[in-house]
Amino acid sequence: MKYLILFLIFVVNVAYSAEFLVYAKEHYSYKENMNASEIKENKTHYKKGDIVLVYKDGTLKEKCVNSAFYFIKIESLSYADALIYMSELASTNLTEKEYDRKRKYHFDLDAFSQELKDQLEADREITITIAQLESNVVTKEE
Amino acid sequence: MKKYLLILILLFACSGYSALIERYVNTASTSGGDGTTNATTGDNRAYAGIVEWEAAEGQDLTDGGGDTMSVYCSGSTEDNVGGRLLLNGFTTSEDYNVTVIGDNDTGAWSTSHYRMDMTTNPNILSYEDYTVFRSLQIDVTVSVSIQQVYGNVTVDSCIFKGSFLSGSTSAASMWVYNTIFNGIDCNDTDLTYLFYNCTSTGRFIVRANTTCTLYNVIITSADAFLAAYEGNTLTVNYSSWTEDNAQSDIDSGANNRYNQTFSFVDDTNYDYHLESTDTGALDYGGNSTTGFGISYTDDIDGDTRTGTWDIGADEYVSAGGGWTHKINSVAAANMAKVNTVAKADIAEINQT
Numbered sequence: 001m002k003y004l005i006l007f008l009i010f011v012v013n014v015a016y017s018a019e020f021l022v023y024a025k026e027h028y029s030y031k032e033n034m035n036a037s038e039i040k041e042n043k044t045h046y047k048k049g050d051i052v053l054v055y056k057d058g059t060l061k062e063k064c065v066n067s068a069f070y071f072i073k074i075e076s077l078s079y080a081d082a083l084i085y086m087s088e089l090a091s092t093n094l095t096e097k098e099y100d101r102k103r104k105y106h107f108d109l110d111a112f113s114q115e116l117k118d119q120l121e122a123d124r125e126i127t128i129t130i131a132q133l134e135s136n137v138v139t140k141e142e
Numbered sequence: 143m144k145k146y147l148l149i150l151i152l153l154f155a156c157s158g159y160s161a162l163i164e165r166y167v168n169t170a171s172t173s174g175g176d177g178t179t180n181a182t183t184g185d186n187r188a189y190a191g192i193v194e195w196e197a198a199e200g201q202d203l204t205d206g207g208g209d210t211m212s213v214y215c216s217g218s219t220e221d222n223v224g225g226r227l228l229l230n231g232f233t234t235s236e237d238y239n240v241t242v243i244g245d246n247d248t249g250a251w252s253t254s255h256y257r258m259d260m261t262t263n264p265n266i267l268s269y270e271d272y273t274v275f276r277s278l279q280i281d282v283t284v285s286v287s288i289q290q291v292y293g294n295v296t297v298d299s300c301i302f303k304g305s306f307l308s309g310s311t312s313a314a315s316m317w318v319y320n321t322i323f324n325g326i327d328c329n330d331t332d333l334t335y336l337f338y339n340c341t342s343t344g345r346f347i348v349r350a351n352t353t354c355t356l357y358n359v360i361i362t363s364a365d366a367f368l369a370a371y372e373g374n375t376l377t378v379n380y381s382s383w384t385e386d387n388a389q390s391d392i393d394s395g396a397n398n399r400y401n402q403t404f405s406f407v408d409d410t411n412y413d414y415h416l417e418s419t420d421t422g423a424l425d426y427g428g429n430s431t432t433g434f435g436i437s438y439t440d441d442i443d444g445d446t447r448t449g450t451w452d453i454g455a456d457e458y459v460s461a462g463g464g465w466t467h468k469i470n471s472v473a474a475a476n477m478a479k480v481n482t483v484a485k486a487d488i489a490e491i492n493q494t
Contacts, residue, residue, distance in 0.1 A: 021173050021194065027231065028201050045200065045231055052197045053173065053224050064174035065185040068198040071174060086225060088262070102228060124174075 017127070018082030019060045020072045021053040022107055024124070049106035049138075051085045064124040071125040072107065074133050089140050101140060108138050160207040160238075167195050169217030169256065180216060188216075192242070192258065193224030200231025208238040215256040216245040220281065225262035230269040234293075239272035244300070246277050249443030249456060251301055251412030257281055264289040264307060275300055287323065290316050296435070297321050299442045299455075301412055305344055308333050308352070317435045320442040320455050322414055325366060328352040328374075338434050339427070339441065341414045341454040342366070348376040356381045357434075358427040360404065360454040362414075368392050380428040382453055399426055399453075416458040424458050427451035 027045035034042060046052065052069070056079045060071045074082065089104040112120070119126050128136075166180040168188035175187030177195060182188065189195040195213050203209045211232070215221070232240055246255040257279035258265050264286035266275070271293030278300045280287040287302035288295075297318040306326035308316070315334040325344025328335055335354040337346075342361045348354045349371040359381040361368070367387035370376035379395025382402045388394070402422030407415040416424050429451050431437045439447050441457035452458055 023197060029233075046197055053191070053193060055173070055223070060173055062172050062174060062183060062187065063185070066174055066176050066198055069174060069194075088225065088228070102230075 016057040016078065017073050017075050018077040018079050019055040019057065020051050020074065020082070020085065021055070021060070022070045022072050022109075023048060023050040023052050024068055024070045024109075024120075043101050043140075046102050047106060049109045050103040051105050051107070051137075052103065054079070054082045054086045060125075069124070070109075070120050073125070073127040075127060075129050077130050077133065085137065104140055105137050106140065107136050111136055161209050163199075163209050163211045165189065165195055165199055165211070165213045167192050167213055167215040167217070167221070167256070169219040169221050171217075180214065191221045191223045192227050196227060196229060196231050202233040203238040203240070204233050204235045208235070210238055210241070212241045212243060214243050214245070215278070217256050218254045220257055220259045222259045222261070222283075224260060226260045226264065226284075227258070227266045228269075229266065229273060232270050234271050234273070236272050236294075239274065240270055241274040241276060242278065243276045244278035246279050246301065247443065249299075249413075249415060249441070250407070251279060251303075255279065259283050265304065267291060268295055269293065272296075274298065278302075280304060282324075290314065298436075298438075299444075301442075303412065308335070315435065319434070319436070319438055320440070322412065322442070322455050325361075326354075328354055336434050338431060338438075339447075339451070339453075339455055341456070345369070346376065347371070348374045350374065353377075355433065358451060358453050360414075360423055362404065362409065380426070380453060382422060382426075397426075397428060404454075414454060415456045416452060416454065418458065418460065420458065423453035425450045425452060427453045 023046045026048045027042065029045060030042055064071045085105045087104040089101040116126050116128070165177040166188035168180050168182055169191065171182040171188040171190045173190045173194050175185060175189065177189040177198060179186040180188050189198065192215060199211065203211060234240060244256045246252050248255070259281035261283055263284035265280050265284060266288040268288065268290050269292040274296045275288070276298045280302045282303040285304050286307045287304035289307040292314065294315045297316070299320040302321070302323040305324045308328045314332070315336070317336045318340055319338040320340070322341045325342050325346055326335065327347045329350055333352045335352065337356050337359050339358040342359060343363055343366070345366040346354065346356065346368045348369065351374065353375045356378040357380055361383035364384045365387065366383065368376060368378065368383060369389045370392050375393060377393040378398060380397045382399040385400035399422070404422040405417035405420040407413045407417060427450065441447055442455040445457050445459045447457045
């Protein structure tokens with residue numbers, strides 16, 4: 001019985017994945033050649049590739065039709081482990097309006113392989129491995 | 143004739159087009175829809191949570207002809223995804239703002255209606271100027287339900303089991319009416335806080351160049367106190383609290399009532415409707431909204447306040463009183479203003 005339970009736990013952990021809702025565009029306030037003030041302001045908004053929300057396996061069951069998002073599903077990553085990717089990059093300096101920068105982690109979508117980019121463009125959804133996640137997630141500067 | 147018609151169309155187009163943008167959040171939906179309906183499946187399905195809406199819809203509402211954004215939230219499952227709502231993706235103005243509207247039509251805590259309960263403190267961190275929160279519920283996984291950091295905020299007919307917290311960086315105001323919450327700590331600069339017809343389960347602390355007015359407010363807890371520190375102003379009238387729990391420097395009006403016993407329907411479960419037998423709040427309020435930014439004549443569940451108003455979020459209504467859907471009145475008022483301007487433009491064009 002004990003081995004059966006361990007086996008089931010193993011199967012569950014391997015089979016299940018975490019699902020990310022990822023910001024697919026630059027925030028409307030983003031533009032080329034921003035001045036220092038605009039850069040500071042822009043940092044407080046979502047940026048392209050930000051992991052906006054993390055869901056349990058099977059939650060994102062309908063097709064993504066919203067141009068603001070991609071679905072990126074991570075094979076074999078537990079929901080509990082995935083939650084870290086939804087962390088905020090927080091600041092306590094409210095007087096300088098250097099407040100929370102929405103999300104600490106984001107995907108460098110431009111660094112994805114052309115195949116993955118094409119798939120994202122076509123389906124707005126891809127499934128990747130933990131290794132691909134780790135190699136493509138960037139931590140924003142403090 | 144055709145030429146003038148073309149000129150008219152051109153002028154109208156150049157004057158900018160204003161719209162009321164309506165979006166939907168439904169916790170029974172799944173992410174990735176366009177949020178344009180309250181459906182829970184299909185391409186036009188509602189957003190699955192308020193954080194997703196904020197991320198998807200962030201925009202400059204003041205550009206072009208200017209727009210107002212209303213997001214209607216529903217669903218019986220708690221919205222607890224995303225840590226918290228960090229409302230900081232829009233550009234707004236007094237006329238072109240965001241209104242977040244829940245669906246609780248009961249005036250009491252309801253587990254069958256939309257409610258937030260996220261894990262990061264505070265549940266709502268608001269940076270958008272002129273935002274309106276209406277008929278929302280927030281549970282208490284964290285202590286602070288809403289912190290206003292920037293700009294002006296209006297809270298109408300909400301039930302927040304947590305507290306309010308200020309942290310504004312510039313002159314700002316918060317207007318709160320017909321709302322149930324757990325007190326406030328005003329601890330930053332140049333703020334004007336107005337609480338009208340509210341029921342508070344907790345304290346009011348005012349400091350750091352803040353002006354705070356309580357009018358028709360019940361403070362239910364015998365332990366909750368009122369305090370105005372460092373020469374700040376806390377004006378209280380037509381309100382009720384435990385007399386021993388106030389510092390002497392508050393500006394107390396002549397119509398306050400102390401040490402009262404209230405008869406609520408079920409305060410343990412956040413139903414602060416007054417019983418007909420109540421002797422603490424029923425018919426002891428003031429009727430004026432003078433000095434308040436918004437003139438209102440209803441209560442938390444839409445009943446019309448009549449006669450001598452009651453203290454607190456609820457106006458007692460005998461059998462037959464019912465909820466009137468609180469449609470987005472602020473946005474509607476703005477739209478009326480927009481439409482008036484547009485009509486004036488057209489009239490001017492016609493005369494030309």
